[in-house]
Amino acid sequence: MTAQPPGAAPVNATVRVRLPGALRAHADGKPCMDLPVDGPVPLAALLDELDRRAPALARKIRDEQGRLRRYVNVYVDGVDVREHGEPAAAPVRPGAEVLVLPSVAGG
């Protein structure tokens, strides 16, 4: 956690990752995971932390090169990370909510 200047509001040093039902088995059945962050981080760093804690979950969200899987959508505070151009660099602030959703695809 980063040092806070005197008088500054306390930083909520976690990010809540909300999971779709299909992935909750890899999170002990829970609908979300709270991950600690040390200040604002790029999405890649958050997913690195997820990989350390739940590798079976993390590898279903991104492939071995760190790319988001094609039919997985990730939203940070409601914004699709692909709108940032490079999803891995999408900024995630402490207290943010990250939503993982499978895209509507398939037949």
Add this chain to the structure above:
Amino acid sequence: MTDHLLAIGTRKGLFLARSRDAARWEPTDLLHPMNAVYAVAVDDRVDPPRLLVAATSEHWGPTVLVSDDLGATWQEPDRAVLAFPADAGASVERIWQLCPSPAEPGLVWAGTQPSALWRSDDGGASFELVRALWDHPHREHWGAGFGGQAIHTILPHPTDPQRIVVAMSTGGVYRSDDGGASWEPANRGVSAYFLPDPQPEYGQCVHKVARDSSDPERLYLQNHHGVYRSDDGATSWLSIADGLPVDFGFGVASSPVRGDEAFTAPVVADGKRVPPDETCRVYRTTDAGRSWLPLDKGLPQEPYFGIVLRDALTTARISDDATGVYFGTRTGDVFASPDDGESWTTVAEHLPDVLCVRAAVFG
């Protein structure tokens, strides 16, 4: 009592069918739903036998699931079983083949899309990329068939672990005689009619290759138009399509019991992908492709449109004089023969389209 197990990989998951007599089959419910199962292997070198299943979720990516109790329970490692190293820059899109090596206990090969060969020395728990083939200078020229660019066929030599043959669409057959340290194309005589040079060194769209059970130098090849045999370990190929109604198809399988015996499931043509005469048939040769016999006793007699994909035709040893033959179709029907294709029984109907079948006989 003999137990027969048939693993049926479909576009929407896995089914296991069991039989005591190879005549009446009981399929399980759908296993691993929402996963396309392109490859299954039954590793009967270990006791109990191990099932390895390559499952790909369009959402969550590929994985390998393992069962050591014939499908009652499954294990999936936390970490990816197959993962390209960072410098390869590629990601495993799909696992097309899992192949226990007959000559080396513990060794399992895997073939993936994009075209890569993988080696596991721990029975399939983890795989390492075979760099020599991945770094082959031809790789940048390998194309992608409609199904993707993948190594879909792996044929380890039955007694010599140094020798291995692989095949891919589109790239053709490659062979290693040094355990995978180096690779050379092995397509002489195989046509690539869709290229300016129809007899290139590589680039053929090979659909499947099978090895003869009595002569390991003899191979059978179903090409994207063309059926071939090699008698010299893939050095050269000659056509054995005469006697078949057409030369297109995807699968070819050899008898594990009898040499010179192989099976195909023809498809009319590249441009008309239905069975010849709209009939559900398998063709068998017992003379290494010099002649072919249609087999349909017990198969549907009404017009039939489901074709057999490359890994949806397989064989198993039932006894010293009986070959089990099994196939599934894109219309979700699965058939089995306990007698080298002489007669057939229906294993399952109306499943999702069948991508692969693998059989094992225990007891």
